[in-house]
Amino acid sequence: MVNVYNNRERQVPGQRERTSERLEPVIAAAVADAGFELEQLHVQQAGRTQLVKVVVDADGEDGRGIGLDEVADVSRVVSQALDSQDDVLTGAYTLEVTSPGLDRPLTKPRHWRRARLRKVVVRTPADKYLARVGDAGDDEVELLVDGQLRRVGYAEIEHAVIEVEFKDPPEAEIAKLAHEEGSR
Numbered sequence: 001m002v003n004v005y006n007n008r009e010r011q012v013p014g015q016r017e018r019t020s021e022r023l024e025p026v027i028a029a030a031v032a033d034a035g036f037e038l039e040q041l042h043v044q045q046a047g048r049t050q051l052v053k054v055v056v057d058a059d060g061e062d063g064r065g066i067g068l069d070e071v072a073d074v075s076r077v078v079s080q081a082l083d084s085q086d087d088v089l090t091g092a093y094t095l096e097v098t099s100p101g102l103d104r105p106l107t108k109p110r111h112w113r114r115a116r117l118r119k120v121v122v123r124t125p126a127d128k129y130l131a132r133v134g135d136a137g138d139d140e141v142e143l144l145v146d147g148q149l150r151r152v153g154y155a156e157i158e159h160a161v162i163e164v165e166f167k168d169p170p171e172a173e174i175a176k177l178a179h180e181e182g183s184r
Contacts (some may be wrong), residue, residue, distance in 0.1 A: 019043045022088045023052070030081035031056055034074050036066055039100055049092040054078055057100050066099045106160040112136035117174060119163040124156050130163060134177040144173055 020043045028038040031054070040055040056074050058066045066074070075097040082089055106112055106120065113136045122131050122143065131150075134142030140153045 019050075019088060023082070023085060026081050026085055027054060027078055030077045031074060034070075034077045036070070036074055039104075043089075046094065049094055050089065051094050051096060052082065052089070053096045053098070055098055055100055071097055071099060102162050102164060104161070106157075106162070109136055109138050109141075109154070112141045112154075115162055117169055117177065119165050119169070120160050121163050122152070122157055123159040124152075125158060132169060132173050132177065142177070144177055147176075149176065 020041055023043065024038070024041050027041055031038045036056045036058050038054065039057045040053075042051075042053040042055075044051050044053075054074075056066055056071065058070070075095065078097055079095055082093065082095065104111070106115060112133060115133045116136065118133055120131055120133055120143075122129055129145055131143035131145045134144060134149070136142070139155075140151050143150050143152055
């Protein structure tokens with residue numbers, strides 16, 4: 001079997017990475033101009049077209065991320081930015097703009113701030129545990145683990161994700177986190 005490629009669409013090893021690297025500043029600027037933050041950019045071959053996946057979030061202190069109407073607005077802005085990059089993104093492409101899911105790892109202080117009072121699964125080099133998120137600073141986060149408050153540096157955390165809960169957090173846990181924050 002012989003594969004025939006259109007040279008404009010042919011992917012060379014490493015080309016997708018270079019494409020992502022070249023597109024990232026353009027897309028990040030377009031997303032920032034729309035008032036949001038680029039979380040992730042991924043370009044991959046999908047048949048004869050390329051799939052450009054753009055994950056966008058908001059750094060709202062109110063804990064609210066990006067809504068569906070805002071995703072649509074950002075999609076239009078990113079599409080215009082991509083259309084101006086014919087020399088980088090050759091051939092047809094499909095654009096997918098989305099918000100981060102609940103399974104997104106908590107890797108930045110703003111992720112932890114948004115997860116305040118949520119239950120999380122935390123893995124460190126020495127341990128894995130469930131905790132409730134309290135105050136999150138620039139270098140560390142306050143966690144309620146088995147009824148005890150702990151300050152954990154982000155550098156100590158290998159992996160953390162939100163644990164889905166179907167009921168409100170216990171009042172005692174909220175009070176313990178609120179009391180500690182009020183005493184600072």
